[in-house]
Amino acid sequence: MVVSQMHKLINFRQIRKERKEISALLERxxxxxxxxxxxxxxxxxxxxxxxxxxxxxxxxxxxxxxxxxxxxxxxxxxxxxxxxxxxxxxxxxxxxxxxxxxxxxxxxxxxxxxxxxxYMSNGRLSKWLHPLKSEVVRLKWPQRANIALGIARGLSWLHDLHTVHFNICSQSILLDENFEPKISNFGEAKFMNPNIEDDLGIMFKVNDGKTKKDVYDFGSVLFELITGETYNELTRSCTRTNICGDPSNFYNAIDKSLTGEGFENEVCALLKIACECVKPLPDQRPTMLEVYNNISNVKKGRHGYSDDFDALRGSSEIVSSNSTNEIIEL
Structure with a gap:
């Protein structure tokens, strides 16, 4: 009881100290x-x-x-x-x-x-992945692949500068007039073990392992680009464990507008990358630099998935995309 009260008192003092430091920084x-x-x-x-x-x-x-x-x-x-x-x-x-x-x-x-x-004329990525019934315009696969590559490039660059975003989702991605993605909503971002002498670096410090939170969130966005649903939405009703271990589990969930256009092998390759990003243990996930390089190689045709789409289609089961929830852009 006494120990618990001591912890609460210490936390309260830390919060109060942080608030004072933030106020002082804002004044500067x-x-x-x-x-x-x-x-x-x-x-x-x-x-x-x-x-x-x-x-x-x-x-x-x-x-x-x-x-x-x-x-x-x-x-x-x-x-x-x-x-x-x-x-x-x-x-x-x-x-x-x-x-x-x-x-x-x-x-x-x-x-x-x-x-x-x-102002970003094409708005949030979520608007394009979840259009209203009256909106018939959809993103083609080359646009989706370029958006995935751009987000991966931006996150890899941030991590190299010891910064974690902590809030990657389709609503935090803006699209300019050329559909180039722009990562936004940095309100929860933090620095990783920075060698920075100023107060801001000390206040917002977090350990290096937290970059894998961004990797997981990116994987979820990649699933959304491929299926129209986040990883959590896809697996919510599934009782099977380690579903991300087999990309064939998600074949039936692939957005039907992406099939029959000649990009099946590329879709399959990015689906495998998405599965790697959402591994249950952070240490099992790749870095964002590895993810960026893998997507870049897929787009250049340098990947080992050329014959995998038919195999993936033949063994597909479990997950299908049938969500009817309307998503309103904020």
């Missing part, structure tokens, strides 16, 4: 874009310009006088999401990569906390 940040500019760009955050809502706040479409289109995230509760705002503003100001969503600017003014990004 200087806005890179003014609230007045973002208010004008969004018509005073008019509801007609709202394009989404998430746990952190509202997202608005904005238009600067020079014609630049923006997506502006306005936090609903600046006190509750201090850490997430600090993490996203710091990481996106620090890093630039073709598969990481660029940060146009951020604003800290009074109680307002805002993040502004270039």
């Amino acid at each position: 940040l200087t806005s890179t874009i003014w609230l007045e500019e973002l208010s004008a760009a969004t018509d005073s955050f008019a509801i007609d310009n709202a394009i989404g809502v998430g746990k952190m706040g509202m997202m608005y479409q904005g238009n600067l006088p020079n014609g630049q289109l923006l997506a502006v995230k306005r936090l609903l509760n600046s006190q509750l999401f201090k850490r997430q705002f600090l993490s996203e503003a710091t990481i996106l100001c620090k890093y630039r990569h073709k598969n990481i969503v660029p940060l146009f600017g951020f604003c800290i003014e009074g109680n307002d906390r805002l993040l502004a990004y270039p």
